[in-house]
Amino acid sequence: MNLRTTLPTVLCAAAALLLAGCASARAPQRYGMVIGVKPEKLEYYKELHAKPWPGVVKMIRDCNIRNYSIYLKQVDEQHWYLFSYFEYTGKDFKKDMARMAKDPETQRWWKETDPCQTPIPTHARDEWWSKMEEVFHSE
């Protein structure tokens, strides 16, 4: 046993156990969303997201969104989609989203990103991104 090498491992394991306890006390809500993206706007959309505006990223975190990824895929000759996955750690998703929508920097960001996107034909009346159904989860 070498304390110098085993101590970090032990500390990490202890932290993981503690955090697992905290997490199970209030597990995040998972969200999967989808939207179409216009082929002619692909590059601009990618450029924007390669260097997202700091104020927008801060607002995402302030509104309790964590581990947020967006994926891009061309699924057939004519259709490109964006898929997002994120975890919500707050207590009132609607309230936090309303707060985000009021942020001037976020509004400017959406003025750039909205024209890149096309809601899917099956979107609900109040949806921009469409919520997907979770059919499986494994920790």
Next chain:
Amino acid sequence: MNLRTTLPTVLCAAAALLLAGCASARAPQRYGMVIGVKPEKLEYYKELHAKPWPGVVKMIRDCNIRNYSIYLKQVDEQHWYLFSYFEYTGKDFKKDMARMAKDPETQRWWKETDPCQTPIPTHARDEWWSKMEEVFHSE
């Protein structure tokens, strides 16, 4: 300050900080995947995944897949897709996937799930599920 209420909060924060240090030392690799699903097989696919076989779930974990979700969405009149998100915490993804593919229980599971799915027209030659491009991530 009430020690009984603040101590758990302090411990959770300390655990989160410690684990953040561990995680940055070896962050998981994120994967987003997509595949088509046959409308006539939707219900069977959902039934299977509502009660996944324990041996299949164990093999997923043994192969270092964590936080694995599958989402389902009808995007237009004719197309239903499955989107998956997971985190890989191992050292050799190809090796772990080869191990999974050799597992008899997983093979039996895939005999049930494969006929439900249709790889997208743009899939790579060696793909069943198609890998998507990550264009944004925020912790």
